[in-house]
Amino acid sequence: MPKVGLISLGCPKNQVDAELMLAKLADAGFELSNQAEGCDIVIVNTCGFIEDAKKEAIDTIFEMVELKKAGQLSHIIISGCLAERYREEVAREIPEADAVIGIGANSDIVGVCNAVLAGGQESAFPAKDLMPLCGDRILTTPAHWAYLKIADGCSNCCSYCAIPLIRGAFRSRPMEEIITEAKALCEGGVREIVLIAQDTTRYGEDLCGKPMLAALLEKLCEIDFARIRIYYCYPDRITDELIAVMRDNEKIVNYIDLPLQHASGRVLKAMNRRGDRQSLTALLQKIRKEIPDCIFRTTFICGFPGESEADFTELCEFVNEIGFDRMGAFAYSPEEDTPAATMPAQIDERIKARRVEVLMNTQYNIILEKNKSYIGKVFDVMVDSYDFDSCLYFGRSYMDAPEIDTGVYFASENELQPGDIVPVEILDFDEYDLIGREADKEI
Numbered sequence: 001m002p003k004v005g006l007i008s009l010g011c012p013k014n015q016v017d018a019e020l021m022l023a024k025l026a027d028a029g030f031e032l033s034n035q036a037e038g039c040d041i042v043i044v045n046t047c048g049f050i051e052d053a054k055k056e057a058i059d060t061i062f063e064m065v066e067l068k069k070a071g072q073l074s075h076i077i078i079s080g081c082l083a084e085r086y087r088e089e090v091a092r093e094i095p096e097a098d099a100v101i102g103i104g105a106n107s108d109i110v111g112v113c114n115a116v117l118a119g120g121q122e123s124a125f126p127a128k129d130l131m132p133l134c135g136d137r138i139l140t141t142p143a144h145w146a147y148l149k150i151a152d153g154c155s156n157c158c159s160y161c162a163i164p165l166i167r168g169a170f171r172s173r174p175m176e177e178i179i180t181e182a183k184a185l186c187e188g189g190v191r192e193i194v195l196i197a198q199d200t201t202r203y204g205e206d207l208c209g210k211p212m213l214a215a216l217l218e219k220l221c222e223i224d225f226a227r228i229r230i231y232y233c234y235p236d237r238i239t240d241e242l243i244a245v246m247r248d249n250e251k252i253v254n255y256i257d258l259p260l261q262h263a264s265g266r267v268l269k270a271m272n273r274r275g276d277r278q279s280l281t282a283l284l285q286k287i288r289k290e291i292p293d294c295i296f297r298t299t300f301i302c303g304f305p306g307e308s309e310a311d312f313t314e315l316c317e318f319v320n321e322i323g324f325d326r327m328g329a330f331a332y333s334p335e336e337d338t339p340a341a342t343m344p345a346q347i348d349e350r351i352k353a354r355r356v357e358v359l360m361n362t363q364y365n366i367i368l369e370k371n372k373s374y375i376g377k378v379f380d381v382m383v384d385s386y387d388f389d390s391c392l393y394f395g396r397s398y399m400d401a402p403e404i405d406t407g408v409y410f411a412s413e414n415e416l417q418p419g420d421i422v423p424v425e426i427l428d429f430d431e432y433d434l435i436g437r438e439a440d441k442e443i
Contacts, residue, residue: 002040002117003031005073007064008140009057010047012196012231012403014080016149018045019137021079021109026138028110036067041075041098041113046082048166051333057082065096075116077101079109081166087125102126103167134177139190142384144419145402146190150178150216151197155206156234158261159272159339160304160332163198170199172207175216182223191419192227192382193220194402200230201237211237214245221249226421227382229401231257235283236274243290253398255295256287263318264311267304270343277318284322295399297326302359303352304332305343312355316362323366326405329359371429378439381408381424383416395424397434412438 004025008018021043026032036042042064046057057080067073077099083090084102091100099112099122108124115122139146154163155170185193197203204212213230220228228251235258246252262268265276287294300315319327331352334341379397384407387394392409393416400407410424423439 001029001031002113003033003038004041004043004113005033005036005039006043006045007036007060008045008080009060010045010049010053010081012147012194013149013152013198014045014047015140016137016147016196017080017103017106019140020135021045021106022138022140023136024107024110025113027136030110030113032138036064037072039073041077041116042067042073043077043079043109046078046080048080048082048085049163050330050335054082061094061097065094068096075099077112077116077122079103079106084125085162085166087123091123098122099124134173134181139188141402142418143189144382144384145192145194146185147196148178148182148185148193149173149196150200150203150213154198155202156199157272159270159343160301160335162335162338165337167198170197170202170206172197172203172205172212174207175204175212175219178216179219179223182220182225186223186225189419191225191421192229192402193225194229194231195220196231199232199234199237201233201239201242211239211242213237214239214241217242217245217249217252221251225251227398228252229255231401233258235260235280238283238287243287246294247291254291254293255297255398255401257297257401260298261301262304262307262311263300263315264307267307267311270306271301271304271340277314281318281321295325296322297401297405298324299328299330300359301332302329302355303347303349305340305347306345307332307347307355312358316359319359319362320366323370324363325367325370325399326401327360327363329356329363331356367432371432371434374426374434375428376426378423378425379408380421381410381436383418383420383422385418386416392435395422397424406432406434408434408436410436410438414438 006018008015033039044061047053064076075098078097079101083100098116102125104126105124112122151172153168153170157164201213233256263277381395381397383393383395385394392411394407394409396407424436425439426434426436428435
């Protein structure tokens, strides 16, 4: 049978799309390969969110083009967000691609591959709502944890963001469908699920007129997972009900990913986001009052058009005041066809880079103090792997999300497997990572 390789770039939502395509290909009899060399087809599932992601996608595509020219693979299919957004440019500038398809064509990936193998050059861009949100998946994460996509698209329309242009309006999956998939993941050995969508807190609004994330979480807690983690929570939609459900269910880890983007009310308004430093501070204080050990992860944009030194100072003060547990910052990147791209007072690239550096240095000092406070404490750690270089296990406490956060290196006299959860006493830290040893009692 034809051999197919798939390279997926970008966010976890794109990764789930790739897993759905892999399952369709396997069901159709294609042989799957984790190496590009020797494949009849390589699919590059691209990201097109920001400039760095687009560059990575283009570099990866041209790596595949060189392999094709060298006779080490036969056909190239370009899918995903970059293909969706720049369909004409991609087809024109990369004639070596045998197919350029939009995200709506993911459901017919088998037909696209068959057409390419028959000698055709495909271009398929059906409606985005035809993109499959459910079905069998071949997990590309380790077997003990997986992403669970609960919606696609976005209707928030932040002025800097092209996601609504690429993926369309927000579309929730029916709750019954999500629960069915969650049960299948659990039966397959998954111990931790990570809920993802462009805005998880908007889940259900398009189905029944009100947010349903809290109700969904209560249903998921009935399934035999060890951990349930939530990404991408929009601050305006963190309700008292959601906070209470997190507080009252042990399976839901006390970890909230809130991409806040800024703290200055003036900048947030220009971003077409609501709130200001005062309202955001009040929200985070409310969460910490109800869930004292809650971990906050966030991201900020530095150098948004019109961001003054006073705005940036306010952001730095906010970061210091809150003391975020996990934080990322990136320089504003103007994206075509978004309102922010044509705003006046665009910021010089050197100023953006300096502000990112200052903010990350601020965060680094916060993390050092937090890590010092963890020495002597015991955390339940889920084993991810064994690190042969250090001869230590590597795992994650509730404070550590897979693939984006740091974790815990620890010694153990027991033979542990990925997915095991053991108590670990923290003895030291190495910048962001904690270091410890397994405590006496196993979970």
